[in-house]
Amino acid sequence: MMPNATDAIPLLAALLAQPAERQRLIARYLRGDMDAGMLAAFEERLLDDAGLLDEVETEKVLRQGLRESPQALAATTTHRWQLPLSIAASGLFGALLTYALMSAPPAAPGAQRIAVAQLPATRGDAIPADAEITLDASARQIVLRVPATNEAGPFRLRIRDGATLLGSFDDLKPDDSGQFDVLVALPTPATTRLTLDLEAWRDGSWRQRPTRTLQLRRP
Incomplete structure (x- = not known):
């Protein structure tokens, strides 16, 4: 029997509650290496969790910037999120530093x-x-x-x-x-x-x- 989203939801919630595991899940999602059940649960969560969606979009922009150039990174936007001016002013190193400071999610209750x-x-x-x-x-x-x-x-x-x-x-x-x-x-x-x-x-x-x-x- 193939796993479904319902099966994976408790595990997904547990991992998302841990900052390091949250980043690992986002990386796995962007690499496309989630199994079918976890992928379905993650994408359902994206529909309801604007904060998680912003984190995914931010990580995607940074990965694209690393493949291109600091100028391309600074100019990149998404339909829901725009890079801060501090990133545009300081290039790729500034982008990564700013992202590291602003993207670590606070510990969830419990x-x-x-x-x-x-x-x-x-x-x-x-x-x-x-x-x-x-x-x-x-x-x-x-x-x-x-x-x-x-x-x-x-x-x-x-x-x-x-x-x-x-x-x-x-x-x-x-x-x-x-x-x-x-x-x-x-x-x-x-x-x-x-x-x-x-x-x-x-x-x-x-x-x-x-x-x-x-x-x-x-x-």
């Missing part, structure tokens, strides 16, 4: 309740090393960035806390960096050990890949 964790990559069928992450005490959800194996996929992932299933994700496709993001609600204990069971579709069947373990701690 943003600290979502953690983002990068799991280490492995080679071939090597057993992944246990990973350990210390979370903010207020974190209630976590975005796990899981490296895919070197296969075409698709993939599916099951995340458990002991015998409790926390998340089940089907038809996953990695982004251009070879990994995929999933969002799960966090258990409440101060220390939690998660297991991540990954399967890849290969030669007409699902093939089990080495299980990962992730230790989560709160201060």
Whole structure:
């Protein structure tokens, strides 16, 4: 089953609440490397979120300016947004500096309740090393960035806390960096050990890949 916008909306909202992840999503959107579900959710969000649309347009203008010249960058406009005069006066370096100062989105209310964790990559069928992450005490959800194996996929992932299933994700496709993001609600204990069971579709069947373990701690 192909992912749809509804499936991706919670993950999208969690990532957009984190400034660094927000910029990463915008870059992925402009590169055209989002999967179908995330792309649909992102474009729906653009229809309702003028601030996000402005950020996308700003990034697009800067990328175009980097490919052309400072003069072309300073002269570029969009139908909703115009570069400030300070950019036109100071050339490309000034444009980038001004953009860096004005484009970092403020932390959204509750943003600290979502953690983002990068799991280490492995080679071939090597057993992944246990990973350990210390979370903010207020974190209630976590975005796990899981490296895919070197296969075409698709993939599916099951995340458990002991015998409790926390998340089940089907038809996953990695982004251009070879990994995929999933969002799960966090258990409440101060220390939690998660297991991540990954399967890849290969030669007409699902093939089990080495299980990962992730230790989560709160201060």
